[in-house]
Amino acid sequence: xxxxxxxxxxxxxxxxxxxxxxxxxxxxxxxxxxxxxxxxxxxxxxxxxxxxxxxxxxxxxxxxxxxxxxxxxxxxxxxxxxxxxxxxxxxxxxxxxxxxxxxxxxxxxxxxxxxxxxxxxxxxxxxxxxxxxxxxxxxxxxxxxxxxxxxxxxxxxxxxxxxxxxxxxxxxxxxxxxxxxxxxxxxxxxxxxxxxxxxxxxxxxxxxxxxxxxxxxxxxxxxxxxxxxxxxxxxxxxxxxxxxxxxxxxxxxxxxxxxxxxxxxxxxxxxxxxxxxxxxxxxxxxxxxxxxxxxxxxxxxxx
Amino acid sequence: xxxxxxxxxxxxxxxxxxxxxxxxxxxxxxxxxxxxxxxxxxxxxxxxxxxxxxxxxxxxxxxxxxxxxxxxxxxxxxxxxxxxxxxxxxxxxxxxxxxxxxxxxxxxxxxxxxxxxxxxxxxxxxxxxxxxxxxxxxxxxxxxxxxxxxxxxxxxxxxxxxxxxxxxxxxxxxxxxxxxxxxxxxxxxxxxxxxxxxxxxxxxxxxxxxxxxxxxxxxxxxxxxxxxxxxxxxxxxxxxxxxxxxxxxxxxxxxxxxxxxxxxxxxxxxxxxxxxxxxxxxxxxxxxxxxxxxxxxxxxxxxxxxxxxxxxxxxxxxxxxxxxxxxxxxxxxxxxxxxxxxxxxxxxxxxxxxxxxxxxxxxxxxxxxxxxxxxxxxxxxxxxxxxxxxxxxxxxxxxxxxxxxxxxxxxxxxxxxxxxxxxxxxxxxxxxxxxxxxxxxxxxxxxxxxxxxxxxxxxxxxxxxxxxxxxxxxxxxxxxxxxxxxxxxxxxxxxxxxxxxxxxxxxxxxxxxxxxxxxxx
Numbered sequence: 001x002x003x004x005x006x007x008x009x010x011x012x013x014x015x016x017x018x019x020x021x022x023x024x025x026x027x028x029x030x031x032x033x034x035x036x037x038x039x040x041x042x043x044x045x046x047x048x049x050x051x052x053x054x055x056x057x058x059x060x061x062x063x064x065x066x067x068x069x070x071x072x073x074x075x076x077x078x079x080x081x082x083x084x085x086x087x088x089x090x091x092x093x094x095x096x097x098x099x100x101x102x103x104x105x106x107x108x109x110x111x112x113x114x115x116x117x118x119x120x121x122x123x124x125x126x127x128x129x130x131x132x133x134x135x136x137x138x139x140x141x142x143x144x145x146x147x148x149x150x151x152x153x154x155x156x157x158x159x160x161x162x163x164x165x166x167x168x169x170x171x172x173x174x175x176x177x178x179x180x181x182x183x184x185x186x187x188x189x190x191x192x193x194x195x196x197x198x199x200x201x202x203x204x205x206x207x208x209x210x211x212x213x214x215x216x217x218x219x220x221x222x223x224x225x226x227x228x229x230x231x232x233x234x235x236x237x238x239x240x241x242x243x244x245x246x247x248x249x250x251x252x253x254x255x256x257x258x259x260x261x262x263x264x265x266x267x268x269x270x271x272x273x274x275x276x277x278x279x280x281x282x283x284x285x286x287x288x289x290x291x292x293x294x295x296x297x298x299x300x301x302x303x
Numbered sequence: 304x305x306x307x308x309x310x311x312x313x314x315x316x317x318x319x320x321x322x323x324x325x326x327x328x329x330x331x332x333x334x335x336x337x338x339x340x341x342x343x344x345x346x347x348x349x350x351x352x353x354x355x356x357x358x359x360x361x362x363x364x365x366x367x368x369x370x371x372x373x374x375x376x377x378x379x380x381x382x383x384x385x386x387x388x389x390x391x392x393x394x395x396x397x398x399x400x401x402x403x404x405x406x407x408x409x410x411x412x413x414x415x416x417x418x419x420x421x422x423x424x425x426x427x428x429x430x431x432x433x434x435x436x437x438x439x440x441x442x443x444x445x446x447x448x449x450x451x452x453x454x455x456x457x458x459x460x461x462x463x464x465x466x467x468x469x470x471x472x473x474x475x476x477x478x479x480x481x482x483x484x485x486x487x488x489x490x491x492x493x494x495x496x497x498x499x500x501x502x503x504x505x506x507x508x509x510x511x512x513x514x515x516x517x518x519x520x521x522x523x524x525x526x527x528x529x530x531x532x533x534x535x536x537x538x539x540x541x542x543x544x545x546x547x548x549x550x551x552x553x554x555x556x557x558x559x560x561x562x563x564x565x566x567x568x569x570x571x572x573x574x575x576x577x578x579x580x581x582x583x584x585x586x587x588x589x590x591x592x593x594x595x596x597x598x599x600x601x602x603x604x605x606x607x608x609x610x611x612x613x614x615x616x617x618x619x620x621x622x623x624x625x626x627x628x629x630x631x632x633x634x635x636x637x638x639x640x641x642x643x644x645x646x647x648x649x650x651x652x653x654x655x656x657x658x659x660x661x662x663x664x665x666x667x668x669x670x671x672x673x674x675x676x677x678x679x680x681x682x683x684x685x686x687x688x689x690x691x692x693x694x695x696x697x698x699x700x701x702x703x704x705x706x707x708x709x710x711x712x713x714x715x716x717x718x719x720x721x722x723x724x725x726x727x728x729x730x731x732x733x734x735x736x737x738x739x740x741x742x743x744x745x746x747x748x749x750x751x752x753x754x755x756x757x758x759x760x761x762x763x764x765x766x767x768x769x770x771x772x773x774x775x776x777x778x779x780x781x782x783x784x785x786x787x788x789x790x791x792x793x794x795x796x797x798x799x800x801x802x803x804x805x806x807x808x809x810x811x812x813x814x815x816x817x818x819x820x821x822x823x824x
Contacts, residue, residue, distance in 0.1 A: 246403035
């Protein structure tokens with residue numbers, strides 16, 4: 001029960017309440033409206049797009065974009081399969097591996113702690129660049145056109161490992177580990193039975209990060225994938241957008257070869273693809289959300 | 304105790320550390336990509352004896368080309384392999400790359416020395432820069448030996464253009480060798496208002512008709528302009544000056560009088576060109592003020608094709624080749640007539656607009672050339688690649704005419720990319736004599752004096768970058784949408800001058816003189 005006095009003391013004056021509400025309403029509108037616009041444009045008739053531009057109230061509606069997409073159903077279904085596949089496998093592996101890296105370097109009694117922390121940190125400062133990355137994957141590891149090439153590059157995100165390390169350091173008290181060891185638990189047992197269950201918030205947060213990272217990745221597909229049915233959904237989407245932009249920038253080329261314009265998706269189609277591309281991540285998000293704040297409080301004191 | 308921990312975690316952490324560092328940190332490999340370039344010359348020299356096709360060892364020729372990957376690529380490839388396997392124990396690997404990614408991805412592949420055989424390239428894909436870098440091997444000997452029929456089929460001008468220091472580095476797609484420039488009109492409008500299309504030779508001639516159409520067809524946009532340079536008609540219809548490519552920011556700055564025998568470079572700072580520019584700027588301004596030009600000319604990005612489809616365009620400036628009116632009709636269902644206003648000239652840029660090279664990383668350039676020969680001479684092979692499989696992707700109507708099947712998984716957009724277009728089946732709407740008229744068009748085409756010359760901009764890279772920025776900044780002048788265009792032109796020219804236009808000109812002139820001395824016949 002909250003006492004009356006307490007209530008009064010913490011009450012916000014109607015004026016500030018209104019102002020705060022308005023601010024938050026505006027903020028949420030700023031988040032929701034663009035998405036709404038994407039959906040509306042995807043249902044807009046091309047003629048009214050050309051005449052009016054983007055509008056929340058188009059003069060003509062149409063579902064052509066979606067019927068066009070249906071014709072490409074098998075391609076899109078394949079792309080969805082790829083996206084979901086790499087996201088699930090990638091997320092599980094990524095969280096596991098990052099935890100396995102973060103945990104040892106969080107332990108003060110691990111002798112090579114500072115070396116491996118620096119080793120990780122170093123990759124954040126310097127990276128080999130595109131050419132060397134491409135060479136490693138195609139010519140050393142021979143991963144061209146394989147799903148592994150979509151999963152491997154994103155497995156470990158150094159910054160996230162450091163967040164995890166901090167979480168382990170601040171949340172798992174050394175005494176806990178020590179007492180487990182006194183009870184005869186092995187290192188692996190401690191890690192899987194004690195540390196991981198206590199770290200659910202950070203694991204969930206990292207899982208969300210990894211999910212988003214994998215779901216949104218198109219660049220690795222651009223680099224390494226050559227077969228149409230191995231492309232993830234995001235790459236198909238990106239390609240549509242980039243093709244349109246490319247045509248705009250290369251009008252001379254187009255005027256010499258008008259057929260380049262033939263299958264050019266119009267804007268409602270682009271938006272329709274964007275819409276189906278963002279679907280699943282919107283569904284996944286709420287499930288992770290409750291862990292979000294807890295998992296990210298880097299260095300907070302546990303009460 | 305301490306030692307036990309170490310045993311458990313050290314290897315684990317090491318493995319993980321490696322996997323973290325692999326993708327991120329491997330710059331030591333960068334250096335090695337340059338060295339294979341040196342071997343390029345030796346591969347081409349190994350054109351030793353080649354036995355009969357049956358005795359050839361199996362080899363897979365990868366073909367990297369500019370085209371969207373399609374659903375049935377694999378099926379087509381399979382069919383192709385059946386055929387080529389029987390003919391010469393060769394298979395192909397089709398590697399289409401989406402247009403927007405093509406340049407980036409192929410450059411990465413070239414820089415990392417990935418194995419490729421046939422590679423699509425073009426002037427607009429930095430062909431000459433890649434040749435200088437040693438990405439392609441020279442082809443003269445290979446062409447003579449393994450593809451004599453291809454050589455015979457190609458117009459000789461084609462083999463003059465893709466050369467560097469006299470050596471051939473690419474085989475162009477066999478199609479129309481050049482393009483004329485034309486005013487294209489919608490036939491119903493021309494008939495309705497009795498517009499004498501063959502008397503319209505420059506922008507100014509259109510003005511009276513703009514007025515009529517504006518009165519009578521208020522829905523129409525007379526002169527549709529989107530953002531950039533409004534029209535390429537200026538120099539072509541009013542002078543003998545032709546731009547020397549490649550042009551920064553797609554706006555010509557250096558010119559040559561193609562009829563004069565002295566190879567004298569003119570720039571936008573020369574008085575005659577300034578006069579032309581000013582007259583044009585004023586004309587575009589007038590059209591804008593009178594409302595002939597769309598009001599959003601400076602900012603709009605909508606493609607004219609979209610507006611044409613809605614029936615709002617009745618005239619447009621186009622690049623022209625026989626059959627281009629029909630191409631327009633196929634895309635938007637209106638009938639079009641064109642009046643060609645510029646005599647077609649073969650320039651380096653046009654003749655190198657679509658080609659195949661053989662990569663220095665090819666392990667068997669001979670075989671690559673043999674496959675290329677099939678693409679140029681065998682109707683079955685080239686139609687398979689371009690149109691797909693008969694019965695599945697198209698229906699055959701007569702010996703050389705087909706009807707594509709809609710949404711079949713292979714759409715036939717590759718005809719200008721690979722091989723010999725004159726062997727392609729005709730599609731609905733294309734006239735029977737299309738290829739005849741192309742051949743005639745090619746034979747009649749005039750040779751630009753600098754055909755084969757490519758400007759090496761190494762010494763003036765900075766200047767060109769600056770010029771490009773300035774040109775982009777002032778692009779809007781030619782839309783007519785800004786007041787006082789002449790003043791802006793002067794301002795732009797002053798900036799161009801300060802940015803070193805003259806230096807680029809001198810460099811260009813020196814290179815042209817040297818080239819001319821070497822190539823003068």
